[in-house]
Amino acid sequence: RVMYLNLSYKILCNSTLYLIPVISNNFVNPDTIFANNQMSLQDIEIYGFDYDYTLAFYSSHLHTLIFNIARDILIDEHRYPEGLKEYDYMPNFVIRGLHYDVQKALLMKIDAFHYIQLGTVYRGLNPVPEKEVIAMYEGSHVPLEIMSDFYGKSSHGHTMKQFMDIFSLPEMTLLSCVNDYFLKHNIDYEPVHLYKDVKVQLFLQACYKYICYGEQTHAVLRKLSKNGKKMFLITNSPFDFVDRGMNYIVGKDWRDLFDVVIVQADKPGFFNDRRKPFRRVTDKGVLLWDRIHHLEKGQIYKQGNLYEFLRLTGWRGSKVLYFGDHIYSDLADLTLKHGWRTGAIIPELRKEIKIMNTEEYVHTMTWLQALTGLLEQMQVHRDPASQTVIQQWINEREEMRLRTKDIFNAQFGSLFRTYHNPTYFSRRLSRFADIYMPSLSCLLNYDLQHTFYPRRTPLQHESPIWPEQTSTGAMNIPFQSHRTTTGSD
Numbered sequence: 001r002v003m004y005l006n007l008s009y010k011i012l013c014n015s016t017l018y019l020i021p022v023i024s025n026n027f028v029n030p031d032t033i034f035a036n037n038q039m040s041l042q043d044i045e046i047y048g049f050d051y052d053y054t055l056a057f058y059s060s061h062l063h064t065l066i067f068n069i070a071r072d073i074l075i076d077e078h079r080y081p082e083g084l085k086e087y088d089y090m091p092n093f094v095i096r097g098l099h100y101d102v103q104k105a106l107l108m109k110i111d112a113f114h115y116i117q118l119g120t121v122y123r124g125l126n127p128v129p130e131k132e133v134i135a136m137y138e139g140s141h142v143p144l145e146i147m148s149d150f151y152g153k154s155s156h157g158h159t160m161k162q163f164m165d166i167f168s169l170p171e172m173t174l175l176s177c178v179n180d181y182f183l184k185h186n187i188d189y190e191p192v193h194l195y196k197d198v199k200v201q202l203f204l205q206a207c208y209k210y211i212c213y214g215e216q217t218h219a220v221l222r223k224l225s226k227n228g229k230k231m232f233l234i235t236n237s238p239f240d241f242v243d244r245g246m247n248y249i250v251g252k253d254w255r256d257l258f259d260v261v262i263v264q265a266d267k268p269g270f271f272n273d274r275r276k277p278f279r280r281v282t283d284k285g286v287l288l289w290d291r292i293h294h295l296e297k298g299q300i301y302k303q304g305n306l307y308e309f310l311r312l313t314g315w316r317g318s319k320v321l322y323f324g325d326h327i328y329s330d331l332a333d334l335t336l337k338h339g340w341r342t343g344a345i346i347p348e349l350r351k352e353i354k355i356m357n358t359e360e361y362v363h364t365m366t367w368l369q370a371l372t373g374l375l376e377q378m379q380v381h382r383d384p385a386s387q388t389v390i391q392q393w394i395n396e397r398e399e400m401r402l403r404t405k406d407i408f409n410a411q412f413g414s415l416f417r418t419y420h421n422p423t424y425f426s427r428r429l430s431r432f433a434d435i436y437m438p439s440l441s442c443l444l445n446y447d448l449q450h451t452f453y454p455r456r457t458p459l460q461h462e463s464p465i466w467p468e469q470t471s472t473g474a475m476n477i478p479f480q481s482h483r484t485t486t487g488s489d
Contacts, residue, residue: 001381005389008374016370024362030353033442035452037434039321039341042449046315047224050267050324051235053166054345054440055217056245064089067170070198071177078197080178083185087177093125094172095412096348097425099147100161104136105179105191107172109412112427114147116140117418119402122411124180161195162424165326166347174198216441218250221257227448230315232260234270234322236329239263239281239300260295260313264302267326271306271333278304306338323440327425331432344433345440348415353438355407364407368400 049055067089074080099110106128109120118140121128134140146159163172175198182189224231235242242263246254255261262270263281270276278292281300295301295312310316316338323343324330334340355361375393378386405413416426429436435452437443458464 001383002385002389005378005381005386008378009393012370012374013367016367019370020363020366023366024359027357028353030350030357030438031442031445033435033437033446033452035435035454036430038451038453039434040449040451041321041446042451043319044229044321044341044448045319046230046232046321048232048234048320048322048340049440050322050326050330050345051233051237051242051245053325053347054323054330055233056249057347057439060091063091063167063170066167067174070170070174074174074178074197080197081181081185081187084178084181087181089170090173091169092409093176093411094163094169095409095415096163096166096169097415097423098163098172098412099142099424100163100172100175100195101159102161102192102195103159105175105194107176109418110142110147110424111418111421112424113421114142114144114424115418115421116142117413119405120412120418122176124183125176126180127411164328164425171198216439216444220440220443221250223444224448225257229448230259231257232262232313232315233258234262234265234267234309236265236267237263238285239302240285255298255300259297260301260309261299262301262304262309266303268329268333270304271337274305274307276303276305278302278308306333310338321434327428327432332428335432335434341434342432344429344436345438346415346429346436347438349436350438352408352414352416361404361407364400364404368397368404371397371400 052058071084071087075082075084094107095109097109098107100107105123107122109117111117116133116137118130118133119127121133142160163169175195178194178198179191181187221231233242250257262278266273266276278295278301280288280290280292281302282288283300287302292301292304292308292312295309318339318341321341321343322330322334323345325345325347327344331342331344335342356365371393375390375397378390378393381387381390401419405419408414414423416423416429422430
């Protein structure tokens with residue numbers, strides 16, 4: 001029986017080597033728009049946009065600046081230790097979508113089923129041993145009642161905070177650095193106070209010293225305008241901040257492209273609170289007191305609410321497509337409550353796809369999935385000799401899982417997957433975004449009659465019947481192609 005297992009392993013190795021060139025020809029274009037839900041641009045009459053990381057992108061220098069300002073404020077205003085100045089921003093330490101246990105001061109990655117990905121739990125800058133994590137949470141599952149609330153916040157008894165904003169990368173890094181300092185110096189502290197101090201300071205600071213660029217934003221807006229599409233902007237940023245950036249990206253006439261411009265909207269409250277009226281703002285930032293009966297082109301409006309916006313514009317339902325980078329604050333309410341179509345801007349997507357297209361990744365993931373199929377079939381052999389061989393395969397599989405995780409980020413792996421499940425971030429993305437892409441520039445690759453179709457990948461109980469889903473290895477082991485279901489770790 002052991003000879004049979006070893007022979008099966010060798011046959012699978014050879015079959016996998018044969019499959020790799022086939023899969024390599026099915027690489028994914030990083031500038032593709034991906035569909036979670038069927039949607040035709042032919043039906044879209046109105047296009048809406050967030051500003052930060054949707055129309056405007058920022059240099060990594062901005063994150064360094066935010067980190068340094070927030071760190072120094074902790075020291076100068078909150079009397080945190082001077083030794084914190086020893087820490088600099090680490091751009092590759094964290095990824096977006098992580099959860100933070102506010103009371104335990106632990107940063108971690110959680111999958112779509114509320115399970116912690118063991119090996120990705122960090123206290124300060126160091127990983128927490130798996131046994132300790134299991135002891136603290138009585139397993140690796142995080143109960144619903146302590147998970148973050150609908151918008152990813154830690155409130156109303158929820159002890160977890162999910163970091164969904166790209167601006168939260170320096171926030172997570174600073175929390176990790178301060179926790180690390182306190183632990184190294186055996187300083188007793190209250191984690192909840194630290195979380196609130198860092199959170200408040202990061203988002204109250206006005207950071208104007210930044211490098212701003214738009215990935216062909218100007219060309220996208222001109223294309224939509226030329227085709228007679230109406231456009232609007234709803235952002236939480238103040239007008240002078242937006243105006244500086246749009247002047248640089250589009251030009252001084254940028255407001256001519258938009259039918260409605262709303263700043264300091266206070267999303268997600270903008271989508272739910274009916275009480276706040278719109279207020280007109282002059283170019284110099286002066287707030288006017290007159291009642292708003294129409295949302296006029298060329299004017300700037302502050303606050304307001306979506307219900308009033310819908311009443312004044314009549315822009316309702318699936319003829320509206322709104323783009324944003326924050327899955328909760330920008331997209332969730334629009335798709336769940338108002339039936340707008342939604343597009344998520346995920347800048348990290350381009351980098352992850354390029355990694356997935358590498359020979360190293362394709363080879364590792366192809367063999368990983370093939371070996372998993374072999375394990376699933378051969379586990380029925382329970383005799384000691386066979387189990388020794390199977391345990392070797394299990395160890396090899398675990399090594400490959402760790403390797404594929406580290407390809408994306410040494411601490412936390414991919415934004416979209418844990419070892420095999422979608423991440424919590426990925427599951428929310430698939431629920432709240434009809435389409436998603438690395439940047440708005442991807443729209444330039446499609447005409448405005450294009451229909452986006454989600455790929456029909458087989459459910460677990462379905463047989464793979466389409467050609468791109470039937471590339472199977474030896475011994476009838478299920479094996480989906482790289483393009484359809486190959487997952488990142």
